[in-house]
Amino acid sequence: MTQTLNLPQRVGPRPKTTHGLPHSQVTQHGLNHIVDQMRDWAFALPDVENQHSLASVPGARAMVMHEGAECNHDAFMIGREIAHIHPHPDNGSMHVQLPKDDALEVVEKGWGEHHTLVDLGRRPVGLVMVYSPRDEADLAIIKSILGRSYDYATGTRLAA
Template identity: 50%
Template sequence: MPLNLEFELPLRIGIKPITTPSNPHMQLDQQPTDRKLVNELMNWAFSLPDIAQANSKISVPGAQAMCLSEDKMCNHCNAFMIENEFAHFHPVPDGSIHLGLPLNDAKYVIEKGWGELHPIAKRGYLPLNFIMVYAPRNEEEVLVIKKIIFRSYQFARGHFKD
């Protein structure tokens, strides 16, 4: 079955969440009042083919990483933060996600208000395609964020060039 290469996002409604300006990069407000939104997103993400759930090797304690099977990893892209980890979910109360995207997609997600550049990328320690995607506030936002995560997953598998 061919992958859906269409990547269109609506404009995120409301002001951007408050986040920390340095590490650990966290979302400080606008978290979902019901953690089931983040849990639903995580359950979906960790059910994708060739994905293992693990403790993040680069994030705060409790962060859960999406790790791609090594035999499925792209060898010619900036999709991975460390080893085979290309995305991770931050623990309660945060709920935001860090992930890698093709550079133009990362800029697009930011322009549409769904995320921001990782402060470590701003300082040159990570490529400029690593962003924070804000935590979902409702079911509609879960659907949009699934598109962003799936795009990151496709990027990690080598379906897009940076």
């Protein structure tokens, strides 16, 4: 995983977010059908189970690696959870565990921000909130970020 994500700069201003707990996105949520496409894609990945998040608000759906899958435990947020997708009203934003350099790129290019716990020094750089995809173009970028989280967990590389 030495290659960078090579993300484009996100167009437009960053959405408004909260900086306490829960850490959530307040504006610029994607349309339901875009967010549904993202969820469908994420939960169709091999060895990923759709479960209640152990670390998020009620209704958040977690990408949890199957118990039998060999994984990099540094990629887990809690338990075997590598990411979780927030429910309404914070539709489609998510917290994702990434390698440090990828997390820094996501923040630098405007696709997300460090989790509140990272800002407080209670978690290492790598845990980011990725903003909700606003349209099909955003969806493709968000899939690449979620794919990197999956790659980090599995030690494999998803086909582009």
